Amino acid sequence: MPKAMPFLFSILLGATGACQAAMPAVPREQPALHALARAPSEAELRATITRLVGFGTRHTLSDTKSDSRGIGAARRWVKSRFEAISRACGGCIEVVTPSRMFTGKRIPAPTEVMDVVAIKRGKSDPGRVIVMSGHLDSRVTDIMNSRSDAPGADDDASGVAALIEAARLLSKQDNDATLVFAALSGEEQGLYGGKVLADYAVAQGWQVEADLNNDIIGNSRGQNGVLDSTTVRVFSEGTKSNETAAQANYRRYHGGEVDSPSRNLARYMATLADGYLPDLRVRMIYRTDRFGRGGDQVEFLQAGFPAVRVTEAREDYTHQHQDLRIGNTDKDRGVAYGDTIAGIDFRYLARVTALDTLTMAALSRAPAPPSGVALAGAVTTDTTVTWHKVPGAVGYRVHWRDTTAPQWQYERAVGDVGRAVLRDVVIDDWFFGVSSVSADGYESPVVFPGFAGSFERSPASSVGAHPVRDHGPQRRRFSPTGWAPTKSGHSSVRP
Numbered sequence: 001m002p003k004a005m006p007f008l009f010s011i012l013l014g015a016t017g018a019c020q021a022a023m024p025a026v027p028r029e030q031p032a033l034h035a036l037a038r039a040p041s042e043a044e045l046r047a048t049i050t051r052l053v054g055f056g057t058r059h060t061l062s063d064t065k066s067d068s069r070g071i072g073a074a075r076r077w078v079k080s081r082f083e084a085i086s087r088a089c090g091g092c093i094e095v096v097t098p099s100r101m102f103t104g105k106r107i108p109a110p111t112e113v114m115d116v117v118a119i120k121r122g123k124s125d126p127g128r129v130i131v132m133s134g135h136l137d138s139r140v141t142d143i144m145n146s147r148s149d150a151p152g153a154d155d156d157a158s159g160v161a162a163l164i165e166a167a168r169l170l171s172k173q174d175n176d177a178t179l180v181f182a183a184l185s186g187e188e189q190g191l192y193g194g195k196v197l198a199d200y201a202v203a204q205g206w207q208v209e210a211d212l213n214n215d216i217i218g219n220s221r222g223q224n225g226v227l228d229s230t231t232v233r234v235f236s237e238g239t240k241s242n243e244t245a246a247q248a249n250y251r252r253y254h255g256g257e258v259d260s261p262s263r264n265l266a267r268y269m270a271t272l273a274d275g276y277l278p279d280l281r282v283r284m285i286y287r288t289d290r291f292g293r294g295g296d297q298v299e300f301l302q303a304g305f306p307a308v309r310v311t312e313a314r315e316d317y318t319h320q321h322q323d324l325r326i327g328n329t330d331k332d333r334g335v336a337y338g339d340t341i342a343g344i345d346f347r348y349l350a351r352v353t354a355l356d357t358l359t360m361a362a363l364s365r366a367p368a369p370p371s372g373v374a375l376a377g378a379v380t381t382d383t384t385v386t387w388h389k390v391p392g393a394v395g396y397r398v399h400w401r402d403t404t405a406p407q408w409q410y411e412r413a414v415g416d417v418g419r420a421v422l423r424d425v426v427i428d429d430w431f432f433g434v435s436s437v438s439a440d441g442y443e444s445p446v447v448f449p450g451f452a453g454s455f456e457r458s459p460a461s462s463v464g465a466h467p468v469r470d471h472g473p474q475r476r477r478f479s480p481t482g483w484a485p486t487k488s489g490h491s492s493v494r495p
């Protein structure tokens with residue numbers, strides 16, 4: 001061996017070592033997320049829904065004193081479940097019950113709307129909060145009927161069962177950001193429980209990075225007979241609910257119609273499903289909610305927080321908001337109306353629960369999404385992306401995609417910096433974003449530049465933020481001049 005070789009070898013080794021040390025952080029496949037993907041228990045989900053259906057009705061205006069029937073008994077049972085989960089993890093969860101008195105079009109006398117909320121504080125970043133929500137209340141055909149049996153197995157005991165199961169699974173693991181599991185009330189009367197929780201989050205100073213609102217997630221057979229147990233819909237708004245006219249003008253000119261933080265949260269969930277859930281696909285829907293209908297995520301959006309709605313791929317409207325009965329007209333003879341547990345596909349519900357659970361785990365272990373993301377590069381052939389670094393990140397990734405592509409297509413790890421130049425990537429031709437990466441390889445959602453894409457809470461605009469306070473949006477119809485309330489009354493199919 002020539003004398004110089006050992007020296008040369010050591011130089012090469014040194015160079016390799018230095019190169020590795022400087023390698024930018026990249027997301028890694030996470031065995032912990034693979035384990036969570038398989039963890040949700042069909043037996044647990046079935047036990048919860050069975051118990052909730054057993055309260056007869058959980059209508060917001062129903063009995064609150066009985067221990068066996070009505071919304072009060074259901075709330076106390078959910079509270080006891082959270083407390084049992086907390087005992088099993090050495091008190092890792094605290095349970096709060098924010099509430100407020102409301103009257104409104106669907107609440108004729110002052111009624112307390114109470115949410116039951118489990119909080120698992122984050123270890124290193126407790127002010128950053130990931131919420132999973134579902135609603136406890138149920139209804140039948142007449143929205144004011146608080147006495148008839150309203151099992152609400154799919155709408156929305158399925159969502160509450162999923163969030164209790166997610167709390168049980170995640171209680172056994174560390175989380176950097178705070179996790180919140182919220183069983184809301186008053187949804188059917190007009191999204192009151194969502195309002196109570198969104199206001200509570202603001203009052204507590206929570207930086208809500210995501211609300212995953214799960215409403216109607218347990219049925220896999222559509223009313224038309226089509227079966228789909230391998231797809232879940234994630235609805236997200238395209239532009240922020242509370243952007244100002246100036247912000248809207250800027251966004252209209254420069255882009256951002258399809259890049260609200262809620263939309264990039266939906267993309268994040270779709271990516272996680274692709275990586276960890278081989279038998280569940282996220283179908284992103286570019287809408288805030290189903291056409292003409294609403295859900296509690298709307299209250300989070302209006303408070304300036306990112307939020308999505310998770311809903312089964314195929315709905316059966318004969319199960320939703322219906323008196324329990326068998327059809328006896330020429331059109332529906334023999335149809336079993338009502339939202340009973342017979343309509344739940346527990347294997348499907350477990351897959352959707354897995355999506356929520358691993359999304360919460362991934363978000364809470366990743367650093368906060370970068371803030372202050374901005375672009376420069378007009379009339380040059382390079383694009384410059386800048387951002388503010390965030391605590392807990394050891395690196396960042398710049399992402400870009402065709403302006404017509406639904407998902408991010410290209411990415412580049414750029415190290416622990418606040419600025420990157422993409423050579424020969426022309427600013428005009430792509431949409432850009434930035435994510436942060438933790439030391440153990442967890443990645444945040446991608447942040448689109450400017451107000452349009454920022455995950456930071458945007459101030460609620462005081463005018464027009466709550467146009468119809470005492471109606472659920474599901475009771476509004478779209479007219480050429482905008483959303484208008486319909487007359488209240490019976491609806492056979494519109495939940």
Ligand SMILES: [Zn+2]
Nearest residue numbers: 155156215216
């Ligand atoms: Zn619902």
